[in-house]
Amino acid sequence: MSEAVVSGSEIEGAKRRSLTSWRRRKDVRPDEILDAAYGQFVMRGFTATKMEDIARAAGVTSGTVYRYFTNKEELLRAVVHESFARAFSDGEDLLNRHSGNAHELLALVVRMWWRNLGETRFSGIPKLMIVESANFPELAQTYERELIARGEAIIARVIEYGIERGEFRRVNVNVAVKLIEAPIIMAILWKHSDSCGAAALDVDRFLDEVIRTLTHGLANKSPITEQAS
Amino acid sequence: MSEAVVSGSEIEGAKRRSLTSWRRRKDVRPDEILDAAYGQFVMRGFTATKMEDIARAAGVTSGTVYRYFTNKEELLRAVVHESFARAFSDGEDLLNRHSGNAHELLALVVRMWWRNLGETRFSGIPKLMIVESANFPELAQTYERELIARGEAIIARVIEYGIERGEFRRVNVNVAVKLIEAPIIMAILWKHSDSCGAAALDVDRFLDEVIRTLTHGLANKSPITEQAS
């Protein structure tokens, strides 16, 4: 985010008073708070996070947080909404630019999901929303609409494309979308849930295998004859 | 409630008096409270759940909860530990009794996971533990050891069995275990996170597709030649 603020006195933290950076503080500070809030919310959940945890993590005191955010809930909203901004913005490009193999496109899309959700600073949002969906239903719906649905739409197009081209079996698209989405989201959750299994999962290797297995699994003519409905 | 009692005084009875004598209720109270706590914890998370939410959901007042459980944390522990008891107890049988096709065994094991985690009254535990793993690290570790690790061990044996028989590719077992586990756990999470996408996911259909795709995807002779490690 705040790439511009690289002035020297910034280093000493709370006690800076550099003339150059001073004017930018107003813009800059909220980001630090937002970052801190994000980290705490994702780690502990909304209710278990104290405003002072956030303040301390941001290097300010609790009063300062209220200069930028009306209240705790607003902060949560800001944290979640921030993740909507650019997410999957590269997805459309990907689809439009690509021509040819659906198998390769699937791989590209899986990795794009991971880049968009798993490797950004928003990777904790899915965990956060799973947890808080009951406590903040409207927020969860917005998240679902603004983030998940957009990502799923891209996957859906890939599947439809593959089916059209005869590369993929005639699967139910909605189901297949979930099938592809599931391992990616789990990878994200594992990343944020230390001692919940998969502590030391090698994500790259995992995604490679996900792509390979799904590609094979969805392929149209598999050597094994299907008998299930 | 019972047949005859339709008289006026029934009206005042927000506090229903069940037919069982209250002296006998001591036996069932702990379970009723545990159920209520489980439901609330899974829905809202530990911290966002008020003891009175639990009490009301159990049909008692908050003081009563403390007759059976020392405090809120103890209640969480009890809720989680309860799920350990019988989970995956049928897994070993499954493996021992089965002979023949690894593909079929894989299907059986996926469905067993769903039966053990997704369809029991403990299906919310994974969501709960993902959320609270940072707040209750030891509990999360126990959960991981007593529940997840046991389930994963069973999957691992299936995969190894399939590889030995030449049915499955020579995948990395740890990675493959996660690959199989992921969609099942996601199905469970979706089940408990109303507005987080997949509100109306048809789980049976989803699992069918999971099984079919994984089976094909892991199969040894796929039409597409592998080149990755």
Add this chain to the structure above:
Amino acid sequence: MSEAVVSGSEIEGAKRRSLTSWRRRKDVRPDEILDAAYGQFVMRGFTATKMEDIARAAGVTSGTVYRYFTNKEELLRAVVHESFARAFSDGEDLLNRHSGNAHELLALVVRMWWRNLGETRFSGIPKLMIVESANFPELAQTYERELIARGEAIIARVIEYGIERGEFRRVNVNVAVKLIEAPIIMAILWKHSDSCGAAALDVDRFLDEVIRTLTHGLANKSPITEQAS
């Protein structure tokens, strides 16, 4: 107290149903509760004592206590009032029967105080009232009037008697009363405050020395000439 109840089945405690003792229960039970309440109140103080502590100490359940005492405060009142009944009833006799030496009478009265307050089952009452005097002012006043004042009156008469006979110095009677009373009450308090100094005070020896020193100290012709007012 309840000397009569010695019937056999009494031994087995809660489960007795002896015909002989049964009819006396109603009279007997309150005493057991009173004893228990007294012990707990003196040890922990009124507020820190739980009704269930009392019930358990009396070998009943908490509900039973309410069959005999309206509430906790009533129980305190009963405990304290019980101590008024016979206290210092032998004091008047002592004074009336005695003739002669005031020094000897003083010794008798000091020992009578100890017998009346220190050795009865009421020895904890002074501690209790010191503690609770602010929380139960009227009770404290009654205690002061019904117990302390009566005991002090006896001491006062001894001192006046000694002064009249020329055995004692012309001390201020009120002050001298306190002077004599103080070591006795302290002995009682020490008895009930385990680790507050004087854990292993030999009370008999202490009282001997109290008597000897006070007797000498109050004596009319002391070797050291007085000059203070």
Add this chain to the structure above:
Amino acid sequence: MSEAVVSGSEIEGAKRRSLTSWRRRKDVRPDEILDAAYGQFVMRGFTATKMEDIARAAGVTSGTVYRYFTNKEELLRAVVHESFARAFSDGEDLLNRHSGNAHELLALVVRMWWRNLGETRFSGIPKLMIVESANFPELAQTYERELIARGEAIIARVIEYGIERGEFRRVNVNVAVKLIEAPIIMAILWKHSDSCGAAALDVDRFLDEVIRTLTHGLANKSPITEQAS
């Protein structure tokens, strides 16, 4: 409060705003709270004191107390420990500087006890510890060791000194220490137990008489021949 401010708005100030800036009050708050807690604990006892009583007495709200003290028990501990600091620090000096008469030294020491325990702001501690000795055994032991034992050691040396010089009878020192200590502590207890007798005890007069009587009572050659064991 201050000169000019007699305007109407003064009326609404149940919450007086002292002249000291609130930023500076952080320094004094702990002491104000400690004072308030001390007063309430001594008056009502630990359990019967509500945190809000303390807060109100300190002129703050209950939440503020927790900014300075972890919990109620910690507050009790702080209150009691505060009294240990300087108590009897002048005792050693007294003994070392004094030469000559043991009788006079005894008088000095009795008055020193009163100054140290009875006239300081800690005069309620003995009452408090007598009451709470069973509820806080370790605290009572520390009190006994840090306060009482130190004071008793000084008395003991006076008695031994008097015996060596032939001024005092050969009394058992431990017993004699208690004998001297008893009336002083009782005076302190009376001071803090309004309606428990001795409401209007003139302490100075009482201590004068204590000193005179003990001095005479312990003197070596008394005109009255001892006959008690």
Add this chain to the structure above:
DNA sequence: AATGAATGAGACTTCATTCAT
């Protein structure tokens, strides 16, 4: 603009008291 002391509503927990059995 930042601080952090103070507030007070609200959560957790205890326990005197009730009451069906």
Add this chain to the structure above:
DNA sequence: TATGAATGAAGTCTCATTCAT
């Protein structure tokens, strides 16, 4: 008559939020 499960008022403690500095 005794029990002890259940209640709910009250106390302890936490923490989001305010506001004087």
